[in-house]
Amino acid sequence: MTLTVLTAPDRPELDERPAAGPDGWVGVCPVTTILPDTGVCALVGDTQVAVFRLADGDLHAVSNHDPFSHAAVLSRGILGDRRGRPKVASPVYKQSFDLRTGVCLDDDSVRIPVYRIRVADGTVQVSLSPG
Amino acid sequence: MAPVERTLVIVGNGMVGQKLVDLLVAAGAGETWRIVVLGEEPRPAYDRVHLSSYFDGCTAEDLGLADPAVMDAVELHLDARVAAIDRGARTVTTASGTVHGYDALVLATGSTPFVPPLEGADGPGCFVYRTLEDLDAIRAASADTGTGIVIGGGLLGLEAANALLHLGLEARVVEMAPRLMPLQLDDRGAGVLRDEIEALGIEVHLGATTTRILRTGPTVDGVELGDGSTIPAELVVFSAGIRPRQDLAEAAGLLLGPRGGVVVDDACRTSDPAISAIGECASHDGRVYGLVAPGYAMARVVADRLAGGEAAFTGADTSTRLKVLGIGVASFGDAHATTPAARELVWHDPVDRIYRKLVVDGGGTRLLGGVLVGDVEDYAVLQQLQLSGQAIPGRPGDLAAPRREATPLLGVAAIADGATVCTCNNVTKATICAAVGAGADAIGDLKAATTAGTGCGSCLPLVKGLLECELARAGREVDHSLCEHFPHTRQELFDIVRVREIRTFGALLEACGTGRGCEICKPAVASILASLWNEHVLAGAHAPLQDTNDLFLANLQRDGTYSVVPRVPGGEITPDQLLAIGGVARRFDLSCKITGGQRIDLLGARVDQLPGIWQLLIEAGFESGHAYGKALRTVKSCVGTNWCRYGVGDSTALAIELELRYRGLRSPHKIKSAVSGCSRECAEAQSKDFGVIATERGWNLYVCGNGGMRPQHAVLLAPDLDTATLVGLVDRFLMFYIRTADRLERTATWLNRLPGGIDYLRQVVLEDSLGLSDQLEADMARHVATYRCEWRATLEDPDQLARFRHFVNADAPDPTLDYVRERGQRRPLRPHDARPDRVPVSIGTPQRGAKPR
Known part of the structure; x- marks a missing residue:
């Protein structure tokens, strides 16, 4: 059987992609856009980044790609903690990831990328380059 | 120094071959052996036991058994049929000419279906039932076909008939013996199974030999039976037994068994000590096993021997428990009462279609075996009792009668310490109890520590029972906490929220929890808040909980x-x-x-x-439609008196009334319902959380039924109700369930757990024994009034x-x-x-x- 792969025509064009400044930081959105204790997905260059704002104001950025389901969904997971470690649970098969290290708390052989994040002038900024 | 690397070649990547790979990789054998697996099929091992589910929504992927992480540790070659073994040079050669050297060789070549040498049996329209390719061929041929015949009414034949039903064909089964599943069942048990199977629309012909496949052109017209009669059909599936695949071994000069199969000793070694054979191609003590469990046992022996151990295969238990077309069937021990002086205790209920036969010794003190059809709940415990050889607790007759709700006859405590609880992974009760003693106090920990219940999973209820029994005996609390953030059960949290009128997760966490919460407690608390206060699930602070x-x-x-x-x-x-x-x-x-x-x-x-x-x-x-929520889903209905010739009640109107009344009702799990307009039950109300069936005198209300993974018939809560009374009772029933059930607990499981079962539920809902009715009805009235x-x-x-965008x-x-x-x-x-x-x-x-x- 021949398969025809269908792709959306409205894939982001290169010129639409938010690009990093010379210092590597990319502004994502005002911090108030993110409801406390939830996440959003940001496009940084070609990378999908899950950005979380915890109830206490802490911010975390990890890959949005769920390595178990291969869907780009981690920003839609429920936040919480396991024995004090802040984490997000994938909405697909519910594996939890440590927001500080990216390590999967249910299978420590799996780790997702963690990115640097900060707030400048009320805007959340993400950097893909290691600190 | 790196260990000397030797090469192990495994010929065959079926269920048993894969089991061996799993065991070897889990034991770290990859460090001392280079493991080469040669499979002739185009895909890695898959579950042949549940092949018919391929036509019931399962994909080849779903049936797959090969864990990619495991396969990374071995060299797997697919489409690689081995054509020859050179024992002198210690090499195998594949059909495409590739040569693999070996230090140790394991044959796991399985078996082929036996096709009787009948006239017309080798043309188009005739199939066997063994591989996914066979199934694809059957599916392709079924497109313009109305009727299919399965030759053979054994376990596999009935699975094949199930597959034909899934394809939308009329299915017929022809069995030579006077009963179905002749190896496992006796006449009466097989009769109960036959009644059930015929009720599904499958025509069964017993005591019938097939003499010819009828053809006029290239296509099949039907089959001719020994008595000269014919059955028309366009498709024939042979399931008349299996033959060990031994041609490789035979050509290599290995010793073969009297009834086929490669002869192996207790170490599963063939007549060449460098070559082992396991599964359906092996003949041990003159016997070829056609079941997967003995094959797994042989795989365990070979895995242990390759690691330098001394495990031995001394024959296998051929007890089976399975679902045949959704009907529970089990057979264990001396099912045919061949032991001298053995006696049979029989419970035969043709109305509910339950058959239970227990075989006991002459003195009536030991259980030797049995046959269960229709109700196989007790199989695990009964089989343990038989294997352990313990004295029967109480009167043997009480064992034969089916168990009634919430009255376990045999506790897990009755199982002997040495008894094997998990037959897939060979885990004994003693091992499980030791792991509990060593600190495993949750089912997940216990599975990880012992591997019990990680195979087919059928022993899990038993493992769970052992866990609770051991914890209770040690005086350790069985931990019913919702999660690490709340030391309370869902019911306790529900009461705290209701009594203190708590409106947010944050307030509840402050009142009685710790930490930030998690994906377990947040949705559970959100559901409680929604059930009680019915605010929009995304309003205010509720959104992050969902x-x-x-x-x-x-x-x-x-x-x-x-x-x-x-x-x-x-x-x-x-x-x-x-x-x-x-x-x-x-x-x-x-x-x-x-x-x-x-x-x-x-x-x-x-x-x-x-x-x-x-x-x-x-x-x-x-x-x-709230299909996304733990909430009321649908109230199914038939067309009822509006159109149906047989309807006695307006089922559609009542279904609409009920669905609109309870729409949006958040609950511990999803709630399904149905209304049937007469006792023909076309809406399947008795498989629902609450179901209604019209009678000449009103409505019968059934509760706590379930389809899905663990089907359970609903129980009649009250008969012959008028509509207003019915609605009041459903109000109370649903609110009582929402208030007291555990997180993600369906009504069926909830009922099984309620002390006193259905009698208790009747007291609460019908007789208001807890004095709760007014409050339950008021809670429901508030829900109905505030629905949006x-x-x-x-x-x-x-x-x-x-929020509805992918990128912020x-x-x-x-x-x-x-x-x-x-x-x-x-x-x-x-x-x-x-x-x-x-x-x-x-x-x-x-x-x-x-x-x-």
Whole structure:
């Protein structure tokens, strides 16, 4: 059987992609856009980044790609903690990831990328380059 | 120094060959052995035991047994049939000419189906039932076929008949013996099974030999039986037994058994000590086992021997418990009472179609074996009692009678310490109890520590029972906490929320919890808050508590898109509504599927499309169907007195009334319901959480039924009710369940756990023994009065709508979504699909105001 792969025509064009400044930081959105204790997905260059704002104001950025389901969904997971470690649970098969290290708390052989994040002038900024 | 590397070649990647690989890799054998696996099929090992589910929604992937992480540790060659073994040179050669040297060789070549040498049996239209390729061939041939015949009424033959039913064929079974499953069952048990199978529409011919396959042209016309009669059919499946695949071994000069198979000793070694054989190709003590469990036992022996151990195979227990066409059947020990002086205790209930036969010794003190049909709940405990040889506790007659609710006759404590609880992984009761003693106090920990219950899973109830029994005996508390953040059960939290009138998760955490919460407690508390106060699930501080389904008011699918299900009360829908749904589906290129609950699932919607889809659906008069929530789903119905010749009640009208009354009701788990207009029960009300059946005198109310993974018949709560009384009782029943059930506990499990079972439930709901009725009814009245369509409310709130986009900082949708078209509809691309060039096709993009590109 021949398969025809269908792709959306409205894939982001290169010129639409938010690009990093010379210092590597990319502004994502005002911090108030993110409801406390939830996440959003940001496009940084070609990378999908899950950005979380915890109830206490802490911010975390990890890959949005769920390595178990291969869907780009981690920003839609429920936040919480396991024995004090802040984490997000994938909405697909519910594996939890440590927001500080990216390590999967249910299978420590799996780790997702963690990115640097900060707030400048009320805007959340993400950097893909290691600190 | 690195260990000397030797090469192990495993010929065959079926279930048993794969088991050996799993065991070797788990034991770290990859460090001392280079493991080469040669499989002749185009895909790695899959579950042949559940082959018929391939026609019931399972994909080849779902049936797969080879864990990629495990296979990474071995060299797997597919499409690699081994053609010859050179024992002198210690090499095997594949059909394509590749040569592999070995230090140790394991034959796991399995068996082939036996096709009797009948006239016409080797032409088109005749099939066997063993591989996925066989099934694909049967499926291809079934397209323009009405009737299929299965030759052979054994275990596999009945599975094959099930497969034909799934393909929409009329199925017939022809068995030479005077009963079905002759090896496992006796005449009466097989009779009960036959009644059940014929009720499913499968015609059964017993004591019938097949003499000829009838053909006029190239196609099959039917079969001719020994008595000269003929059965018309266009497709024939042979399932008349298996023959060990021994040609390789035979050509290599290995010793063969008297009834076929490669002869092996207790170490599973063949006549060449460098070569072992396991599974259906092996003959041990003159016997070839056609079941998977003995094959697994042999794999364990070989794995242990390769690691330098001394395990021995001394014959295997051929007890079986399985579902045949959804009917429980079990057979264990001396099922045919061949032991001298053995006696049979029989419970034969042709009304409920339950048959239980226990075979005991002459003195009536020991259990020797048995046959169970229709009710196999007690199989695990009975089999343990037989294997351990313990004295029967109490009177043997009490064992034979089926168990009634909540009165376990045999506790897990009665099992002997040495008894094997998990036969897949050979774990004894003593091992499990020791692991509990060493600190495992949750079922997950216990599974990880012992591997018990990680195979077929059928022993899990027993493992769980042992866990609770051991914890109780040690005086350790069985931990019923919801999760690490709340030291309370769901019911306790429900009472705290209700009594203290707590309105938010934060307030509850402050009152009685610790930490930040998690994906277990947050949705559970959100559900409690919704059940009690019925505020919009996304209002205020509730949004962060919701699982993604509730957060986006749609059902998450595996690729990260969602499905949309508008409410269709009672399953009644007008032509205009059908057109409206079709229009929305066409506009957004959504894949459509009719659900079991009589409505329409629209699949493949991206988050950014959900508001647009719902805008159109709401304009067309639809509302949220709550398919995404732990809430009332649907109330199915038949057409009832409006149209049906047999209806005695207006089932459609009542179903609509009930669905509209309880729509949006949040609960510990989903709630399904149905109303049937007469006792023919076309709406299947007795498999629902609450179900109603019309009688000449009113409505019968059934509760706590379940379909799905653990089917359970609903129980009659009250008969012959008028509509107002019925609604009052359902109000009380549902609210009592919502108040007292555990998180994710369906009504059926909840009832099984309630002390006193259905009698207790009747006292609470009918006789108001707890004095709760007024409050339960008031809680429901508040729910009914405050119901609003969640999607309508969401569309009216710009703050909510702002969340429905994939990227917070770009308008583009998720760029990783890829689809293929199959049977005219879109489905996500799977990793194993061949990836041709990407062809941009307009999908899921509403065409209004589209910019030219």
